[in-house]
Amino acid sequence: MKIALAGNPNSGKTTLFNAITGKIEHVGNWAGVTVEKKEGDVKQSLNPRNEDLIVVDLPGAYSMSPYTSEESITKDFVQNENPDVILNIVDSTNLSRSLFFTTQLLELGIPVVVALNKSDLTDKKGNTIDIPALSDALKCPVIQTVSTKSANNGLLELLNAVITVGKANKKQISPSIGVKKASTKEEFEKADKKRYAFVNNVVTEVERRKVSSEKQTMQDRADRIVAHKWLGIPIFAVIIWLVFSISQSWVGPLFADIFVGWIDKVYEGVASLLGENINPVVGALLLDGIIGGVGAVIGFLPLIMVLFFCLALLEDSGYMARVAIVFDRFFKKVGLSGRSIIPMIVGTGCGIPGVMATRTIKNERQRRTTAMLTPFMPCGAKLPIIALFAGVFFNDNSWVGTSMYFLGIIVIIISALIIRKITGDYSRSYFIMELPEYRWPSLKRASISVLMRAKAFIIKAGTIILVCNAVVQILQTFDWQLQVVAETAPETSILASIASPLAILFIPLGFGLWQFAAAAVTGFIAKENVVGTLAVCFSITNFIDVEELALVGGSAEVSAIFGISAVAALAYLVFNLFTPPCFAAIGAMRSEMESPKWLWGAVGFQLSMGYVLAFLVYQIGTLITTGTLGAGFIGGLIAVAIIVASVVYFMRKGSKSTQISAEMQSVKV
Amino acid sequence: MMSLARGKLNTPYTVNCVNTDHEDIREFLFTLGCYPGEKVTIISKLASNYIINVKDARYSIDEDLANAIMV
Known part of the structure; x- marks a missing residue:
């Protein structure tokens, strides 16, 4: 069974890949550390029944329309290489953007399992996510994970879910977003807007945030010092x-x-x-x-x-x-x-x-x-x-x-x-770069x-x-x-x-x-x-x-x-x-x-x-x-x-x- | 309508359009959730960069891009 890891940059795909395969691929806390695909076998302890499980770690992508060349690797892989299951890693602190890519993955017909990664950070921020409701809305299994932890990290449950949907081998049903097959540019744009509208609805329904994300934090204060014009x-x-x-x-x-x-x-x-x-x-x-x-x-x-x-x-x-x-x-x-x-x-x-x-x-x-x-x-x-x-x-x-x-x-x-x-x-050319949250190394x-x-x-x-x-x-x-x-x-x-x-x-x-x-x-x-x-x-x-x-x-x-x-x-x-x-x-x-x-x-x-x-x-x-x-x-x-x-x-x-x-x-x- | 570059800190603005000849950056901003009708907030203005909040993420953008985003 071939499992493709796909998700937004810096959602923790490679950390999760390392955790489930026991490999040591390079990880870092910024968007775009992984720039090529990597394969590995699921390690014994997470695969007790010795199934044939190959995991493919892919570069991060924000959507199916690639902006840079490493994003195309991901798009080409999930579209053309027929993975049996797509394991979509979603940064649980940023549902409102990440689920956009999820909606596109759900339309491919390949069974999808969502890993809500970094769920420790959601807890720390005091946010709550209604997992059953999210799973209902997306019509696919949703499992909370913390791939940086070595125990109680949700990875066993995650792999069980992956094996189950992989074996059932049923075509993934996408949620009814009202997207028709688009051929012109206008149609594509319309479809994408509908996807985002769907995501916005889902997020308002399942997520409760204690502090809204546009409020200033300690991290922002730190940024103003370390990226200061003269002090930087x-x-x-x-x-x-x-x-x-x-x-x-x-x-x-x-x-x-x-x-x-x-x-x-x-x-x-x-x-x-x-x-x-x-x-x-x-x-x-x-x-x-x-x-x-x-x-x-x-x-x-x-x-x-x-x-x-x-x-x-x-x-x-x-x-x-x-x-x-x-x-x-x-x-x-x-x-x-x-x-x-x-x-x-x-x-x-x-x-x-x-x-x-x-x-x-x-x-x-x-x-x-x-x-x-x-x-x-x-x-x-x-x-x-x-x-x-x-x-x-x-x-x-x-x-x-x-x-x-x-x-x-x-x-x-x-x-x-x-x-x-x-x-x-x-x-x-324009410069835009996602700023990852600081964390203790x-x-x-x-x-x-x-x-x-x-x-x-x-x-x-x-x-x-x-x-x-x-x-x-x-x-x-x-x-x-x-x-x-x-x-x-x-x-x-x-x-x-x-x-x-x-x-x-x-x-x-x-x-x-x-x-x-x-x-x-x-x-x-x-x-x-x-x-x-x-x-x-x-x-x-x-x-x-x-x-x-x-x-x-x-x-x-x-x-x-x-x-x-x-x-x-x-x-x-x-x-x-x-x-x-x-x-x-x-x-x-x-x-x-x-x-x-x-x-x-x-x-x-x-x-x-x-x-x-x-x-x-x-x-x-x-x-x-x-x-x-x-x-x-x-x-x-x-x-x-x-x-x-x-x-x-x-x-x-x-x-x-x-x-x-x-x-x-x-x-x- | 004004460019985001002239916006105030900590004020949620609604994106009106992205005024640029580069179609790909407009599409890329869309995938991040920065498109007409969505909210954008300036968190800080640093050297020549703006830290903005879109959806639930922070991005650093340069002045050129801040000038192109109309709110």
């Missing part, structure tokens, strides 16, 4: 700084130290197991390549987990939708809207779901631009790079992460401005979400990153004649000879060493590889302890091994943050942009942005710290000039096309 940004900045401080400086390192101790023990244990007689090449591959490289990456797991935990709490609270309001004003000026901030916040966890979240943006240019710029946010995989350089080169850790976050936002705003000029598209939900991400991180480290590190180790051990490279001449290895030509390009950026070039390239496979490859190339296994060194007077040791200045390190950090993301994220960009021209433009733009920013950081930084320009200034300047000139050329071309289209419009008029 500083509040957001403090929150992000707290998130980075907690994860990178306060709580994260406590766990990291313990964790790194274990990794060191594994390293020593394996070393003693191998003994003295092991072939040195094999020994180095195992110890430095695999354990060292993977260990260096995994060592940052505690920092990342604490960061994800904080972000999960924020996502759960309802604050993120307010951030969209705060940024709407600034994003409007560069041709985007507050909607674009949501993919970027999601992208702080991982760029792939971030890029996918751009589906909730209606305007095509805005959607493509956002998909192109979302990877500029520091994703979870880039965090080890930030943490590494912050620890090795900069004593105070948390400002590095926070400033990279806000640098990301600033670069995004500047880039959006450039892209708007290149496309020549100055159309404005759940520690349990945040922990579950973090454990899931940690699992994914460990799996990635144990597979793709392990393989990459092994390959890097082998390539730097042998030369082209497949002889083992002498320790005094590491530059003769295969890896060095491949990476060296590339490293020349990086001289003006301050890190023209083949090791850094190799790490930047393996970073395209997965950004964690940057840290892993550096660990392998420089034979450092433990990056975390250097943070302790940093506290007692500079982690001179590692920075000496790296052989670059702090300014060059910052340039390298900036380069890795603002170059194209990993291949998987580029793949996501490709599918959301649906245009090869945009994709190639995006990758080219990202490469240029990374290069120009790293150049500026290194050269200006070197000028400030040493009073002279950095190495390779002239060559770099020429490269940057070429990049800037081509961007200006495209911008000119874009604004010409705007003029032409404006002229054409005036001719038409």
Whole structure:
């Protein structure tokens, strides 16, 4: 039996889906978290008779006439994929809007069961709903649920009702609303008005509200502070700084130290197991390549987990939708809207779901631009790079992460401005976004979400990153004649000879060493590889302890091994943050942009942005710290000039096309 | 008739029409329950956004949209 979960955005479909399938799909307290359909089996405890029950979680939709592309997924599924039962999740605090979609679902002929979700919130507000009367009016079963609770949540009753109507397999009778089959636009409008009239009648009959919803609440007062014209940004900045401080400086390192101790023990244990007689090449591959490289990456797991935990709490609270309001004003000026901030916040966890979240943006240019710029946010995989350089080169850790976050936002705003000029598209679009109610974030939900991400991180480290590190180790051990490279001449290895030509390009950026070039390239496979490859190339296994060194007077040791200045390190950090993301994220960009021209433009733009920013950081930084320009200034300047000139050329071309289209419009008029 | 942008806080207005060339936003507002004859209340005016109450939900809309909603 195939059960489709359909309902308005933020009615709790995915929370309910997770509760009945035992899966851990991403949830958040705003409209539009789920942007694709997901399947799962009902878990044993809710399915005692072992029926064949497949549940399909769908993106939220306000109606059967989709506004954005993820809403079409829902419409297409319930219309064309013949689910056996539609489980309509209705936010019980908002019957008067939600039931509109319900009336449309009831007309499809597929059996419908309504889950009145968030019924704890209705009780809290002192509202009452007459369930039998509602069920009578809709001509379908109505069950109260609280899918955030683990017991007494109504889910067993709900699934029983679903199984019963699914087995009866009777055509759903829709309530008599007086809607005839509509074919013209006027008829559709008339039908929709009748549906709303029906809903209004039903709601007045079954619902008693203690306080009418248009009265001011505490929540509205909170909105006026956190989304305030001038306070909004500083509040957001403090929150992000707290998130980075907690994860990178306060709580994260406590766990990291313990964790790194274990990794060191594994390293020593394996070393003693191998003994003295092991072939040195094999020994180095195992110890430095695999354990060292993977260990260096995994060592940052505690920092990342604490960061994800904080972000999960924020996502759960309802604050993120307010951030969209705060940024709407600034994003409007560069041709985007507050909607674009949501993919970027999601992208702080991982760029792939971030890029996918751009589906909730209606305007095509805005959607493509956002998909192109979302990877500029520091994703979870880039965090080890930030943490590494912050620890090795900069004593105070948390400002590095926070400033990279806000640098990301600033670069995004500047880039959006450039892209708007290149496309020549100055159309404005309306901004409307539902504001979810604030709630206390759940520690349990945040922990579950973090454990899931940690699992994914460990799996990635144990597979793709392990393989990459092994390959890097082998390539730097042998030369082209497949002889083992002498320790005094590491530059003769295969890896060095491949990476060296590339490293020349990086001289003006301050890190023209083949090791850094190799790490930047393996970073395209997965950004964690940057840290892993550096660990392998420089034979450092433990990056975390250097943070302790940093506290007692500079982690001179590692920075000496790296052989670059702090300014060059910052340039390298900036380069890795603002170059194209990993291949998987580029793949996501490709599918959301649906245009090869945009994709190639995006990758080219990202490469240029990374290069120009790293150049500026290194050269200006070197000028400030040493009073002279950095190495390779002239060559770099020429490269940057070429990049800037081509961007200006495209911008000119874009604004010409705007003029032409404006002229054409005036001719038409 | 005036635009919602010029409306007062905490006063329920009745929507008269949505004055825009973009048919899709009008339809979208309809699905939210913001259409001629229905009530809309401004809860707050923030930076460049209006928080409005339609049916039983809060929405943030920008000034352009507040200008398009005639009450």
